Amino acid sequence: MPDIAAFAAQSPTSDLAETRIHRGEPAAHEVAIDIEYCGVCHSDLHTARDDWGGTKYPCVPGHEIVGRVVKVGSAVSKFAVGQRVGVGCMVDSCQTCSSCEAGLEQYCETGMTGTYNGSLPEGGYTFGGYSKHIVVRQEFVLSIADTLDPAAAAPLLCAGITTYSPLRHWGVKAGDKVGVVGLGGLGHMAVKLAAAMGAEVTLFTTSPGKAVDAKALGASRVVISKDRAQMKAVRGELDFILNTVAAPHQLDPYLMALSLDGVMVMVGLPDEAHPAPGMGPLIMKRRSLAGSLIGGIKETQDMLDFCAEHGIVSDIEMIRMDEINTAYERMLKSDVKYRFVIDMATL
Ligand code: NAP
Ligand code: ZN
Numbered sequence: 001m002p003d004i005a006a007f008a009a010q011s012p013t014s015d016l017a018e019t020r021i022h023r024g025e026p027a028a029h030e031v032a033i034d035i036e037y038c039g040v041c042h043s044d045l046h047t048a049r050d051d052w053g054g055t056k057y058p059c060v061p062g063h064e065i066v067g068r069v070v071k072v073g074s075a076v077s078k079f080a081v082g083q084r085v086g087v088g089c090m091v092d093s094c095q096t097c098s099s100c101e102a103g104l105e106q107y108c109e110t111g112m113t114g115t116y117n118g119s120l121p122e123g124g125y126t127f128g129g130y131s132k133h134i135v136v137r138q139e140f141v142l143s144i145a146d147t148l149d150p151a152a153a154a155p156l157l158c159a160g161i162t163t164y165s166p167l168r169h170w171g172v173k174a175g176d177k178v179g180v181v182g183l184g185g186l187g188h189m190a191v192k193l194a195a196a197m198g199a200e201v202t203l204f205t206t207s208p209g210k211a212v213d214a215k216a217l218g219a220s221r222v223v224i225s226k227d228r229a230q231m232k233a234v235r236g237e238l239d240f241i242l243n244t245v246a247a248p249h250q251l252d253p254y255l256m257a258l259s260l261d262g263v264m265v266m267v268g269l270p271d272e273a274h275p276a277p278g279m280g281p282l283i284m285k286r287r288s289l290a291g292s293l294i295g296g297i298k299e300t301q302d303m304l305d306f307c308a309e310h311g312i313v314s315d316i317e318m319i320r321m322d323e324i325n326t327a328y329e330r331m332l333k334s335d336v337k338y339r340f341v342i343d344m345a346t347l
Helices: 042-048 150-157 159-169 185-196 208-217 228-233 279-283 297-310 321-332
Strands: 004-008 017-021 030-039 065-072 084-087 090-092 133-137 177-181 200-205 221-224 238-243 258-266 288-291 316-319 339-343
Touching (some): 030 150, 065 133, 065 150, 084 150, 090 133, 150 159, 150 185, 150 297, 150 316, 150 339, 159 185, 159 238, 159 297, 177 185, 185 200, 185 238, 185 297, 200 208, 208 221, 221 228, 321 339
Parallel strands (some): 177 200, 177 238, 238 258, 258 288, 316 339
Antiparallel strands (some): 030 065, 030 133, 030 339, 065 084
């Protein structure tokens, strides 16, 4: 197969720009996909700029991929040419460890392979969805219902599953009082999904201008997190909080909003540590602080089916591939409503 067009960062400080990458022909168990849309996750920005360390360059981000199958390997049984499919944050794992056997490939004991910047056993590393085309083993390809708008469904592959998985794992159910911190890509999906599960949702935001949108997305209450009186007014009220913020911040005010045995789950992964939480807020009401990484493949398909059933997709702003650098700057200013999606026809 000839080399294909992609958009890459060449260093932590360079803008992303067009380049060419190599993709092989699909092996027996692999599916070749022409990419139609790719969502823009804050993790793309963290990785492109080496916020977490370990980025390999050139770096082609993108792990919210939707496209059409164009070729399948001889052993592929799950997918056919022409079918609309998705690829999320992982493209491989060992498939045999206890985590993989439990459908928790994201916690694979030998390490899953990320869709981008993931090391390959034969050497080299993976390139993500800011490209025309991708080849993925069938176990890591998801079916996308025809009833879902394909561009708006793309962010479900990361923002959707990253918020759905902890809501399910901690058993959020109808009537529960759920807090969501940050109304960005992950946060707006968390609000929609928790509301669809029947929870009563409180949105914590640093952006007062997002309050009206938060209610339209399904929140019943909005708390401006910089306002101490508003934070004090919700103390001890919530059963569960999902914290999606991409920057270091004080955790205690949110822990204090939890009731007895309440849990705050962190999914945001800033480049610097949060100030350490006080032990008082944890001890006094037996609260927990936890973390969660994306979700397994079966759970991702469950989430896509849940979204198809409830008519849930992301609220997106479509961009051209060459607008990606401006989109990153806007993301850093919390100025996204609520997920950028790249129209890959513009590459
Ligand atoms: P995003 O769209 O940029 O949203 C983050 C939101 O956090 C912003 O919209 C803003 O909401 C709030 N925020 C930003 N700066 C803040 C600050 N200094 N203090 C308080 N709130 C602030 O990002 P995203 O794509 O949703 O990703 C969020 C984080 O999750 C990133 O760190 C990303 O790498 C991580 N992530 C983790 C996983 C996982 O598996 N755990 C998966 C995907 C992404 P308001 O304007 O409402 O305050
Ligand atoms: Zn992501």
